[in-house]
Amino acid sequence: MEQHQTEQLTFDFFTETPHITAESRDEIKLELGKFAGPLDLLLYLIKQEKANIFDIPIAKITDEYLKYIRLMKKLDISLAGDFLVMAATLIEIKSKMLLPREIFEEAEEEMEDPRKELVDRLLEYEKFKSAAQMLYERSTVEQAVFRRGKIETDENNTETSATVFDLLTVFQKILSRHKEEIQMEIEREEVSLADMLKSLRKRIYETKELNLLAFFGEMHTRRELVTAFMAVLEIVRTESVKLLQNTTFGEIVLRKV
């Protein structure tokens, strides 16, 4: 990895589009912008390598991808979990590609290229990325067009037309206004870990299954939430209760086994 020494890395997180500029032969300046997601980063790396999207040099790209992730971590930039999920996917594909060919030949049907699913996703994603660019251009043009100023018949209304989300937002605000008042009046009694564990155990044994998000949602304070979280970790560690997630991004449930 001798390129490590020659790479000079500077980051500009305010530029929307990342790019590498070669200032001299042995000095590469990498400017990492805000990537819109792991697919965005991946596309960028593929273009960087001038690689064919239908024949991605997966080992090389995976290395580059992981290098980026490590850099982000070193710089203490919080990484969305989705970036890590993609890292795992890349490593998986890479290891499949390394399997000896004979294994495939033995199989009756021809093995599918392990990269195929990823390529399909990249191609699909890229279409929407281009569409986003088109929308951006449209809105820029549209910002040069102005509508008429206020006239008498507009009636000076301070009113707004509302959507269902306005209803919910407003309702939330009222509730939080309310909650603050209550909390000023009563000092909430703190729940101990033992109590939390007891009630959690009772719930799981009664219902067999408990939606984790819903359970956390019942907590009123940050401290309670932390206690609840610790109780979940404890119960999974010590008892026959499992944490399950049905689909990759699905909800997490606690289940008695």
Place this chain on the structure above:
Amino acid sequence: MTEEIEEKQPRNISEIISIIEALIFVADEPITIKSLAEVLEEDRETIEAAIEELRGEYEQRAGGLQLREIAGGWQLSTRTEYHEEIRAFLKTRPSAKLSLAALETLSVIAYKQPVTVPEILEIRGVQSASAIKTLLDKRLIVARGRKETVGRPMQYGTSKDFLIQFGLKDLSELPSIEDFEDLIQ
């Protein structure tokens, strides 16, 4: 990044007229010769001549609009001949618009229905009588019978019109706190 000092082409008169027309159009109030002269960096005489020409154009066209000098400035407005049609149109405009007080009250009723006036007061912390009247007038809420408690207060709930105006098939389509929590993490 590169601050270019561009040599501006002098504008011709028809360009000046067009810009003046656009500025009068976007202004919230009658716009004065003085402020036009400032924005365009042209002298008063040029602006006055341009406006005179523009006014003449509008007069000759005899369309739906006129350019008028009013309160020391210039303004576009509709011609008086068409006030009947304009009034008719303004009346047909749907008003899905609500004040914040009405919106707050509506949100409480939507999420807590059936709910009484004292209960709404409790939640909002302010009297909601006039907001409730507005909502009844707009047919967004309806009375839902009395609550069997002291004073038997009237209960309110959302109406069918409410569903239509907010594009909901039924109340289960109201976004829930959970939908929202997904979005504000």
Place this chain on the structure above:
Amino acid sequence: MTEEIEEKQPRNISEIISIIEALIFVADEPITIKSLAEVLEEDRETIEAAIEELRGEYEQRAGGLQLREIAGGWQLSTRTEYHEEIRAFLKTRPSAKLSLAALETLSVIAYKQPVTVPEILEIRGVQSASAIKTLLDKRLIVARGRKETVGRPMQYGTSKDFLIQFGLKDLSELPSIEDFEDLIQ
């Protein structure tokens, strides 16, 4: 007081054009052919012909204003050429641009609507919650009911404001998503 039943003179076409111009000016949103036809009590064809004539007039004059079809209706607006002077006068800056994430999310919603949060995640490969929140706050998207599937997730679609802010007559004016495929390779 006196409800007169007036025998209305049939209007000639130039009168219709003038009234349409006045109504488009008065309306604070793009006004549809349908509501023009209702207010004027004329048929669609007459209105359409009148608008076409009016649009041509504006085009030929090449003044400061233009007549455009947008979000399913007609609206007067300034021409793009004069945005610098207008901005100088209104003392505004171009409004904050959407982030890359928000724009991507919007493009997925625009093309896949109605679409749920998990479906957006599938395409973008990244959580889009905060982008969706931004788009809802900016009223570019709206809730479109729930999907009848596990968890009944909320579906989203683009709003009328989306059409207005992106200068679209309607959604069909968006280039087809498959067209972008050709651009990629």
